[in-house]
Every structure is written in C-alpha cells, then in structure tokens.
Amino acid sequence: MTEARAAMGRIFRAREPRGLGEERVEGLAELAARVRELTEAVVLTDVDDAEVAAVAAQVAELTARLNTARRQEPPSIEFGADGAFRHLAGPVTGRLNPIAPPVEVAVHEDGTVRGVFTLNAVYEGPPGCVHGGVAALVLDHVLGMAAAANGTPGMTATLDMRYRRPTPHGVPLTVEAKAVRSEGRRTFVEAHITGPDGKVTVEATGMFVRPVH
C-alpha cells in the first residue's frame, strides 16, 4: 500500500495534509453548500427582470470579496490518517467545490467504493433526467478511486459507458465501483449507478494506466 501511496502522490500530487485545518474546511464547505443552493436557485428562478439584475450585481460583489485573497491552485488531494485520501476541491466528491453534488463515498475493505448522492435539476440533460456526461463524470471518479483502492492508482485511459435506462434527478442514487483485474500498469475497473428503485441505470468500465513518471 505504501507503493500505492507513493504512486498517488506522483500521479495526483496527493500530499500529507498541509493544514487547511478542520475549522477552515468546515467554513469553506458551508460556503460551497450555500453556492450550490444559489446555483439551483439561478437555474429555477422565475423572479422578474429587475430582481434578476439586482441579484446579479450583488453576486458580482460577493465574488469580488472572495477574490481579494486567492490561492495559486485549489487545495490538493490529501491523505487522511487512515491512509484514505480526500479530494476536497474535486468536482465529484469535493465538499469545497460548489459544482460537486457532492458524492459521499466510502472505500470498503474489499476495495469496493460505494457512494450515495442526489443530483438536482442543475445536472439535467433530457427533461427530468441526469445529463449523460454528468453520469460519466461521477463514474470516472469512482472508477479511479477503486483503481487506487486496489493499490494500483492510474489515469483514465479508456472509459466505456452503457446507458441502460434514464437516470432521474432529484432522487437518491447509489454508485458502486470495484477493480476486477490488473495487468502490468493497467487496471480494469467496473462501476454502475443504481436508481431509487434498485435498477441499474448506467454501467461503466474503465481502464486506468499508471504513468511511468
């Protein structure tokens, strides 16, 4: 597992926690949660034009306030005390990233990665359903996590999707991924999303390659 940790460090620049500090993480997570609500409100609002313009001006002011102090880059992937890693600013599981649903994931002892999440109307593709590219985003991430949980982290080299039935938005979904085999630098992983009725809506297979450098 130490080798896998070193590989994670190399591939994803994962680091020992650099001390954002739990209090700051909670504060930024709260901010991201409020912005997620704002995003949904923007997509669904039906207020009049004057109110839209007034809110747009206020949001621009808030953005300027946040920009008075900027990091060079988003917080990196960090290892936790248990050896697992967290992607605080990532677009799938990142609690600090407003575009992440976020998907809450757990890595189980047998290497299975399971997550629960709800995608709201912001992620709509066909009416009432999740955009196929968003499903691919979630699946790519958990496939990558499962490759890492297998001790063989890598970069996505191939991602094959099979959309079995529409994935509804606004309801709880689950995602599950597990590495099935590894050959040299290549790891093959399978994953699927299940709807609230227990039926699989999307299946994916991914091949992850550990870069040499």
Ligand SMILES: CCCCCCCC(=O)SCCNC(=O)CCNC(=O)[C@H](O)C(C)(C)COP(=O)(O)OP(=O)(O)OC[C@H]1O[C@@H](n2cnc3c(N)ncnc32)[C@H](O)[C@@H]1OP(=O)(O)O
């Ligand atoms: C933190 C946790 C989860 C995060 C998950 C997020 C996952 C991501 O989003 S990763 C970002 C998206 N992916 C990328 O940007 C990858 C871009 N591609 C690359 O960097 C490189 O092409 C990379 C690393 C995949 C392979 O590069 P390189 O190491 O030079 O591969 P190379 O030596 O040519 O091939 C290695 C092996 O893999 C095979 N292979 C490589 N690419 C492919 C491919 N696309 N299809 C099929 N086979 C491939 C080769 O045939 C070779 O096999 P063998 O060893 O049997 O000959």
